[in-house]
Amino acid sequence: MRDSDTRPTDGDRLLEAFPRAGLGPDSASASVLTIPAREAETVPAETVLDSVLADRYPFELYSHQAAALRALRADEHVCVSTSTASGKTHVYGVEIARRLLDAGVLAPDGTRAADRNEGATALCLYPTKALTNDQRDALDALYEELGLDIRVRVYDGDTPTAERRSIREDADVVLTNVQALNVYLEHHDRWSRFYSALEVVAVDESHTYTGVQGMHAAWILRRLERVLEYWGGDPTYALASATVGNPAAHSEALLGAPVTVVDDDGSPRGARDVVLW
Structure with a gap:
């Protein structure tokens, strides 16, 4: 089957499908680009994850998830540039879990090996508070x-003051936004436990950081690196991006470091029609 197929359509069919689009029977110069369905490409979780985690993971991994997790395990900074709802959150979510298990923060049965986590922490950055709460x-x-x-x-700014100290001292994974991080870096001594053990930094929706906003985010991430150098943290970055033209150049400009791009999407996709007129 071809990757796509173009066929003409007529104004009557368009008017029926899009009654509010201002189309009429004389809208004859229209075509439909048909993008066929795509089946999922998966690999067994046990071929990528250690048995302690693989036995718990109830799904097979999409091929792009497997590729990204292998790269993260090799301490490569990774940008996963695949379609919406392709499981990008599971990439950094599973990697964080692996790091906590490997550091002995969690026992093999999933319970806490120690109440205070000084072995492995993670920071997740999102462009909006709404997305932050959704991803939590x-x-x-x-x-x-x-x-x-x-x-x-x-x-973030909505976190009650009474809860902030306990989060800094007890959280394994902290979710915030780039602007808030810029404020908190000024008082990095309050975060010494967290930064000294930082293993993973996830930057979700990384494609949104462009132009002035992208420059702002890039400099904040460089501030973060200076603080981490002081406290001894050396994290691996996991970027989650929509499909963009040049994810490697964008990601490397954002981080100021080489990035492995995973953009061969293994998630399933239903057939769709793109109407042009």
Whole structure:
């Protein structure tokens, strides 16, 4: 089957499908680009994950998830540039879980090996507070399904003052936004436990950081690196991006470091018609 097929259509069919588009029977110069369905490409989780984690993971991995997790395991900074709802959150979510298990923060049965985590932490950055809260729920759901006692907390301007110290001292995974991080870096001594153990930095929706906003984010990430150098943290970056023209150049400009791009999407896709007129 060809990757796509173009066929003409007529104004009557367009008017029926899009009654508010201002189309009429005389809208004859229109075509439909048909993009066929794509089946999922998967690999067994046990071929990528250690048995402790693979036995808990109830799904097969999409091929792009497997490729990204292998690169992260090799301490390569990674940008996953695939379609919406292709499981990018599971890439950094599972990698964070692996790091906590490897560091002995979690026992093999998923319970906490020690109440205070000084072995491995993670920072997740999102462009909006709404997405931050959504992804907290997604990570909580993932770790609950895996049976792992991982403490995921949001820390931003809406976080009550009374809760902030306990989050800095107890959280395994902190979710915030780039602008808030810029403020908190000024008082990095309050985050010494967290930064000294930082293993993963996830930057979600990384394609949104362009232009002035992208330059701002890039400099904040460089500030973060200076703070981490002071405290001894040396994290691996996991970027999650929509499909863009040159994810390698964009990601490397954002981080100021080489990035491995994973953009061969293994997730399934239904057939779709793109109407042109």
